[in-house]
Amino acid sequence: MSNPAILPTRKSEEFRYSDIDALAKLWPLPEPESVIVPAGGHFSRAIVQDAGGVTQLAISLGKGATAAVHVLNFGGDYGRIELDVTLHEGADFTLGGAQLGAGSQTLEIVSTVRHVEPNASSRQLVRSVLAGQATGTCLGKVAVARGADGTDAEQSVRAMLLDRTATANAKPELEIFADDVKCAHGCAVGELDAQGLFYLQSRGLTPPEAKRLMLHAFIAEAFTGADDVDRLEQLALNQLEAML
Amino acid sequence: MTMLQIENLHATVADKPILKGLSLSINAGEIHAIMGPNGAGKSTLSYVLGGRPGYQVTGGSVALDGQDLLELEPHERAAAGLFLGFQYPVEIPGVSFVQFLRESANSQRKARGEEPLSGGEFLKLAKEKAGLLRMDMDMLKRPVNVGFSGGEKKRAEMVQMGILDPKFAVLDETDSGLDIDALRIVGEGINSIMRKPDKAVLLITHYQRLLDYVKPDFVHVLAGGRIVKTGGPELALELEEQGYEAVVA
Numbered sequence: 001m002s003n004p005a006i007l008p009t010r011k012s013e014e015f016r017y018s019d020i021d022a023l024a025k026l027w028p029l030p031e032p033e034s035v036i037v038p039a040g041g042h043f044s045r046a047i048v049q050d051a052g053g054v055t056q057l058a059i060s061l062g063k064g065a066t067a068a069v070h071v072l073n074f075g076g077d078y079g080r081i082e083l084d085v086t087l088h089e090g091a092d093f094t095l096g097g098a099q100l101g102a103g104s105q106t107l108e109i110v111s112t113v114r115h116v117e118p119n120a121s122s123r124q125l126v127r128s129v130l131a132g133q134a135t136g137t138c139l140g141k142v143a144v145a146r147g148a149d150g151t152d153a154e155q156s157v158r159a160m161l162l163d164r165t166a167t168a169n170a171k172p173e174l175e176i177f178a179d180d181v182k183c184a185h186g187c188a189v190g191e192l193d194a195q196g197l198f199y200l201q202s203r204g205l206t207p208p209e210a211k212r213l214m215l216h217a218f219i220a221e222a223f224t225g226a227d228d229v230d231r232l233e234q235l236a237l238n239q240l241e242a243m244l
Numbered sequence: 245m246t247m248l249q250i251e252n253l254h255a256t257v258a259d260k261p262i263l264k265g266l267s268l269s270i271n272a273g274e275i276h277a278i279m280g281p282n283g284a285g286k287s288t289l290s291y292v293l294g295g296r297p298g299y300q301v302t303g304g305s306v307a308l309d310g311q312d313l314l315e316l317e318p319h320e321r322a323a324a325g326l327f328l329g330f331q332y333p334v335e336i337p338g339v340s341f342v343q344f345l346r347e348s349a350n351s352q353r354k355a356r357g358e359e360p361l362s363g364g365e366f367l368k369l370a371k372e373k374a375g376l377l378r379m380d381m382d383m384l385k386r387p388v389n390v391g392f393s394g395g396e397k398k399r400a401e402m403v404q405m406g407i408l409d410p411k412f413a414v415l416d417e418t419d420s421g422l423d424i425d426a427l428r429i430v431g432e433g434i435n436s437i438m439r440k441p442d443k444a445v446l447l448i449t450h451y452q453r454l455l456d457y458v459k460p461d462f463v464h465v466l467a468g469g470r471i472v473k474t475g476g477p478e479l480a481l482e483l484e485e486q487g488y489e490a491v492v493a
Contacts, residue, residue, distance in 0.1 A: 194297065199334040199388075200344065202294050203408065204322035204352035213347065217338025217387075 014082075017137040017169045019106040022078035023054070032056035032084070039063040039088075044227055045070070048235060052076015058084040061091035061120075070226040071097035071126075073107045074239045083111040087120035097126040098222040098236055101134030101166070102243045108137040115143065115178075119150035127219045128159040130166035131243050137169040142183060149180040157187040160218055162211070162243070208244040215240050246310075247272045247412050247444040253304035255285075255292045262288040264469035265304070270412075270444050277447040277455055279480060280466035281488045286448045287331060289466070290416040294328035295321055308412055322348070323355035325411030327404075329418045331448075333397040336388040341400070342370065344388055345407055352408065373406030377433045394421030402433040413438055414446045419454035431457025452484040467492050 007027045008015040015023070037043045039062035047055055052075055059067050065088070073079050085093050099107040113122045128136035142153045159168030172185035192214055200210035216237060223232045248270040255263040262285045270276050280286050291299045293306065295318040306313040311324055336344070349369075350360040361369065374381050377399045389397050398418055405413055415434070419427055435458060438445045447458060455463075455477060463479040464471045465488065472492050473479065483491050 193334075193336075195334050196336045198294075198296050198318060199330065199336070200339075200348070201318040202296075202322060202328050202330075203345070203348035203404065204319050204355070205344075205348050206319050206351060207317075209347060209351055210319075213339050213344060214336065217336070220338055 014110055014139060017106070017135060017167075018080065018108060019078040019135075022052075022106065023080075026054055029054055029056065032058050032082070034058045034060075035067075036060045037062055037065040037067055039065060041065045043067040046226055046228055046232060047071045047073075047081060048232070049073045049079045049081060050075035050235075052079050054080045054082065056082045056084075058086075059093070060086045061088060061093060063088050063117075064090045066092040066094075068094040068096075068225060070223055070232060071095070071109060072100075072223075072232050072236055073097065073109060074100040074236075077104065078106045080108040080110065083109075084114075085111070085122070086114045086116055087122060089117040089119060091117075091120040093120075093122040094225065095122075095124040095126070096222040096224060096226065097124075097138075098219040098232075099126070099128040099130075099136045099138075100219075100236060100239045100243060101128070101136050102131040103134060104132065105134045106137075107134070108139070110137075110139045112141045112143065113153065114145065115148040115151040115153060115181075116145045118148055120148070121152040123154045125156045125222055126158075127222045128168055129162065129215050129219065129240065129243070130159060130168055131162040133165050133167075135167040135169070138187075139169075139171050139173070140185075141173040141175065142185075143175040144178045144181050144183070146177040148178045151178060151181040151183070153181070153183045155185040155187075157185075158218075159189045160215065161189065161191055208241075211244050212237070212240050245272045246270070247274070247308070248446070249305075249307040251305045253289075253292070253306060254302045255288060256300045256302055257288060257298060261302070262469055263292065266466070266470045267304075268464065268471060270446060272444055273441045274461045275439070275445045275447065275458060276462045276464065277449060277460040277480060278464045278466050278471075279449060279483055279488075284466045285469045286466055287416055290328060290331075290414045290448055293321075293326065293414050294318060319351065320355065322408070322410075323352045327408055327410035327413040329398075329401045329405065329413060329415035331416040331418075331420065333389050333392075333401055335390045335392075337390050339388050341384040341386060341388050342367075345370065345384070345404060349407060369407055370403070373403045373437075376406060376436060377403050378429050379403055395423060395426040398422055398430060399426060399433075402430055402437070406433070406437045409437075411442065412444050412446075414448065416448045417450065418447070419449055419451060427453060428457055430454075434458050452480045455480050465492055
């Protein structure tokens, strides 16, 4: 998490793509919410960011504890979700995130996942859909401490640009000090498949209907396993409709 | 009554002329087959009729049931009664067939000012058409064409045609990739869905074998971007025996 005293600049890696003017209005940020999940416990949270602002959440998972965080980041001119997760032995963390940006919105999901003890696992999946001049950023850092063998960490970051004027930044980052680890990361930025769109339209779907179907499928993975998956999907669909 | 009227159609793909003055008239109740060598422009014709981006019409006209087809968007052409059977049906991960087809059918109905089908009505219709093509309904609950074999994709195209109930279908090499049994099932499906006095079909094919099941009223040879020869079903047999070069020359 950032030093609360000083407004960051774009020279700082975690704010390289941020809207610093918007951030200045929110500064100083309140103390991040901190959640400690005891050994064997479970924590789940859906973060719906619908009005702009910065949400900071720090989670510490005790031995064998599990956590699932689902994020829908779509509101305001500037919306930033920061997660700082620490996994102790055998803990498990899942992040599923979707960002839907249009106009000149700047949306960010920034995560740091620390595997400090052996045999913990983490899966992070973020899908961004960006239109207009929107900027969507996903910075995901996985840090594996010395001795945290048996770590299994996965990151999948994908973005879909609806207009050539939109921007996607994706930066998965690995910092590994253990020997026996499995860390996978992938990121991709693309556009909707033109052949698929034509196929759907040839059956009678209007261009916005065809795009909505494909984009819904694109982001659906992000909400898999969420407690209130239906609500998140409906909110996301409403936002997609408004964007198309 | 004329269902499809193509007059002196010229089209380019990436600035390269492919169709060069193609004319064709198809009446309601008729099935026409277009055969021709590779590169003759057969698939281009189907995409131009469907309105695929990148296929530029540079001259001529196309009317479907009296309506100018070329000024319509692809989805408007579907609502006007056109169905395009793809040579290579597209896989769309994450989108279920049932959802996609129900939305498509209802989007067409809305464009025509008709009431939407309820979930129950749609499922009944889908079951009936899937049964016609001997396709398991479970397959239609899967994502569009994903993991389907070549033959399953083509049968799924015909299920879609059955559900959408078009006036006019262009079927682009619907017979390719089909084994003997599937070919018969697809052939019978085309007959049962489209062999009606108020409908018409344009079959694009390389081979005579589909025409054993779907008897065409007319067979045309497309070469060099235009129709160079027209005849009855016997023309297809002649082509099969002697090849395009001999017949066209």
